[in-house]
Amino acid sequence: MASEDIMIKRSLLLSLLLATGAVQAQDKAATQPDLAKAKQTAEQVCGACHGTDGNSQIPANPKLAGQHAEYLYKQLTNFKSEGGKPAERANAVMGGMVAALSADDMKGLAAYFAGQKLNPEAAKNKASIELGQRLWRAGDLKRGIPACAACHGPAGAGLPAQYPRLAGQFADYTEAQLKAFRAGERANDPAKMMRTIALKMTDPEIKAVADYAAGLR
Known part of the structure; x- marks a missing residue:
């Protein structure tokens, strides 16, 4: 009798595990993007x-x-x-x-x-590489400008979900977004972080860092 009870319990446990696995598989399939x-x-x-x-x-x-x-x-x-x-x-x-x-x-x-492979852009302004690199790596702490690398990574890979990958992006686009943040035309940055930083940057600095980011890999 005891043996029969054990078999029944094992059968019930197996059924429960299989049912749980089926539900988890359905949930996973439902959350997978099409x-x-x-x-x-x-x-x-x-x-x-x-x-x-x-x-x-x-x-x-x-x-x-x-x-x-x-x-x-x-x-x-x-x-x-x-x-x-x-x-x-x-x-x-x-x-x-x-x-x-x-x-x-x-x-x-x-x-x-x-999931697509990026065909990256390249830095094109040799005259501003040094300025762009300095701002990216170290910022300008005296003026309250943090290093871009602190959030976007040394190689511009970014950090999901708030900080985008900037490496290989069009310099023109990155420059335009920094100016939009500075003007308050774009305001979906967390805690006004980019708006605060961009307000302290000059046009040449924005252009230099955007061009430098385009060349990062």
């Missing part, structure tokens, strides 16, 4: 500005390939207006693009572009 759908959206919607693989050919539009998925998802959600409230990151073009996207759609696009 990369096939994301690729289709990238080709039909995003490709004109950012390239179907995230390697934009237009300096005004950022390269998305290889960017952190968490950061991309945050930006997409920031562009989206919810409940009649203004979007956290104001951009008429991107606001229109994300209007019809669900959270799952945006997660899929973020994962898709994060």
